Amino acid sequence: SIGSYAFVAFNIQSPIPTFYGYARELTANVVTRVAYFVNSTQQLAIDVKSSVQTDLTVNYTTSVSNSNFDGYVSLDAFFQIETSSAAQVAANLSYTFDQAVLAAKGITADTLIFAYQTSTGWKVDGSASVSGNVVTQGTTHFSQWGVYGSSSDATAIFVSAWLVICAIFLM
Secondary structure, three states: OOOOOOOOOOOOOOOOOOOOOOOEEEOEOOOEEEEEEOOOOOEEEEEEEEOOOEEEEEEEEOOOOOOOEOOEEEEEEEEEEEEOOOOOEEEEEEEEOOHHHHHHHOEOHHHOEEEEEEOOEEEEOOOEEEEOOEEEEEEOOOOEEEEEEOEHHHHHHHHHHHHHHHHHHHO
């Protein structure tokens, strides 16, 4: 039909927003989901319930001064998670990981865990579950957290050593 037509195309390239270092307000006794994007394939989501109104701050880094954790390989994903007050928290940490990162590090997804740093090293707080590309673990405190996994080579070496020990005892 007769008339004037205007066609417009946009191609906007913008980085994924990051909220690291910014406080997110938590309402007392309400579960709040806070998501922090590492990149387009990796993110940390925290479902947290706080005993009091407080601010939650998360800072991300790919390295920390002492990332060694016996028997585990780091995914180079570390999060400093803090509240602005001495709140009691119940939280689930969920990290969406990239299968290519796991493959490059020789890590199997079913061995992924969260660990937190103490003055004496890294500790595991509970057990993690993996579903798809997400590892989830509960916690009742915040501090420096890292995502770790076991190398498939280390698992194979452990199983081989166990079989050799069993064979020796059976002789």
